[in-house]
Amino acid sequence: MLEDAAYMQHYYASHNAYWDQLPPQLPFASTPRQGAPSYAITVSVPADDPTSFVLTATRSGAMSSDACGDFTYDNLGRRDLAAGTFAAGRNAANCWR
Known part of the structure; x- marks a missing residue:
């Protein structure tokens, strides 16, 4: 996700927005890069922002x-x-490590 976030920052520098005429295509749409994917990565850009x-x-x-x-x-x-996707007792602090 952090590599995709860096890509989005470069996209912004080129287009002065995170969305131009077409939505940006993420370079890493799943992780891990090799083998069976464990996560699918998508980007959302609000139409009004x-x-x-x-x-x-x-x-x-x-x-x-x-x-x-x-x-x-x-x-x-x-x-x-x-x-709505995480179990009781879970939070960003103990899951993002």
Whole structure:
């Protein structure tokens, strides 16, 4: 996700927004890079605010039932968990390590 976030920063520098005519294509749409994917990574750019983005890593494969849920990372560097995807007692501080 951090590599995709860096890509989005470069995209912004070239387009003065995180969304131009077409949505940006992330260089790393899943992780790990080799083998079966554990997370699918997508980017969301609000239509009313092209100066912000949220990357979401959605669980898949072997990580489908991981208690930490799905991870998010935004243009301000905030690391969080996607609402409604994590188990009780889990939070960004103990899952993002």
